[in-house]
Amino acid sequence: MTAHAVADGRGERPDPAGARLLVVVAVAAEAEAVLRGLPGGSAALPLPGGTLHRALAVPVDVLAAGVGPAAAAAAAATALAAHPYALAVSAGIAGGFAPLAPVGATVLADAIVAADLGAETPEGFADVTELGFGTVRHTPPPAAVALAARALDAVTGPVLTVSTVTGSAERAAALAARHPGAVAEAMEGFGVAEAAARYGVPALELRTVSNPVGPRDRAAWRIGEALGALERAFAALPVHELASAPRID
Numbered sequence: 539m540t541a542h543a544v545a546d547g548r549g550e551r552p553d554p555a556g557a558r559l560l561v562v563v564a565v566a567a568e569a570e571a572v573l574r575g576l577p578g579g580s581a582a583l584p585l586p587g588g589t590l591h592r593a594l595a596v597p598v599d600v601l602a603a604g605v606g607p608a609a610a611a612a613a614a615a616t617a618l619a620a621h622p623y624a625l626a627v628s629a630g631i632a633g634g635f636a637p638l639a640p641v642g643a644t645v646l647a648d649a650i651v652a653a654d655l656g657a658e659t660p661e662g663f664a665d666v667t668e669l670g671f672g673t674v675r676h677t678p679p680p681a682a683v684a685l686a687a688r689a690l691d692a693v694t695g696p697v698l699t700v701s702t703v704t705g706s707a708e709r710a711a712a713l714a715a716r717h718p719g720a721v722a723e724a725m726e727g728f729g730v731a732e733a734a735a736r737y738g739v740p741a742l743e744l745r746t747v748s749n750p751v752g753p754r755d756r757a758a759w760r761i762g763e764a765l766g767a768l769e770r771a772f773a774a775l776p777v778h779e780l781a782s783a784p785r786i787d
C-alpha cells in the first residue's frame with residue numbers, strides 16, 4: 539500500500555491530504571484499547587523504529603511510542619514526517635488530580651504543560667521560560683477541545699507532562715498549587731505537542747484516569763478500568779469532525 543492511501547476492500551482510494559488523526563499512545567495495551575474503540579479493523583504501516591496502525595474505516599492512525607516525553611516526541615515526529623495529519627492526539631492512561639478527575643474519568647487537556655522542565659532555585663522551581671528558554675505550554679484548539687469534551691462527557695483542564703511519576707502528597711499539592719485547575723498528569727503529552735508544533739499540526743491530549751496523583755499505591759491502580767474508558771472514549775470521539783475541521787476555532 540502506498541503511504542497516503544487507505545485500503546477499503548475495493549483497492550486503494552486516496553487519503554485526502556492531512557485529513558487524518560495521529561493518535562500517539564505509550565504502550566501496546568493503550569494502542570489496542572484505542573483500536574478496539576474504532577470500527578473496521580486496521581492495517582500495519584512500517585515506520586522507522588515502529589509500526590503505525592491505520593484504522594480502515596475511520597481517519598485515524600495509532601502509534602505506540604514508548605513511555606515518556608522524549609520517546610513520544612521522537613515517535614510522533616517519525617509519523618508526522620512520513621504522513622500528513624490534521625491533528626495529533628496524545629492518548630492513554632493518567633493520574634488524576636482529586637477531586638476533579640477521579641479514577642475512571644475521561645479528561646481532555648485545555649493546556650498541555652511540561653510541569654518539571656526547568657531548574658530548582660533557592661526560590662523554588664523555575665520553568666524553562668523563566669530561565670529564558672523555549673516553552674512549557676501548548677494550547678489545543680479550544681473548539682476541538684469543546685467538541686470532543688461534549689462528545690465524551692470529559693473533564694477539561696491543564697494536563698501536566700512529567701518525567702517522574704508523582705509519588706507523594708507533597709508533590710501532588712505542589713503541582714496543583716503551581717498549576718491551578720490541573721486535572722491529570724501523564725508522561726507524553728508535551729512531547730507529542732512539541733513534535734506536532736514543528737509540523738504546524740495542532741494537538742489534543744485525551745486521558746483516562748487509572749490512579750490518583752499522590753502517594754504511591756500500586757494496589758489502587760485501576761488500569762483495566764482506565765483502558766476500558768479509553769476504548770469507550772475512542773468509540774465516542776467525533777473523529778471525522780476533528781479530522782476534517784481541525785482549525786475549527
Ligand SMILES: O=C(O)c1cccc(C(=O)CC[C@H]2O[C@@H](n3cnc4c(=O)[nH]cnc43)[C@H](O)[C@@H]2O)c1
Binds near residue numbers: 605634700748
Ligand atoms: O510505579 C509507580 O508508582 C508508577 C505510578 C504511576 C505510573 C507509573 C507508570 O510507569 C505508568 C506510566 C505510564 O502511564 C501513564 N500514567 C499513568 N498514571 C500516571 C501518573 O500518575 N503519573 C504519570 N503518568 C502516569 C504515563 O503517561 C505513562 O505512559 C508507575
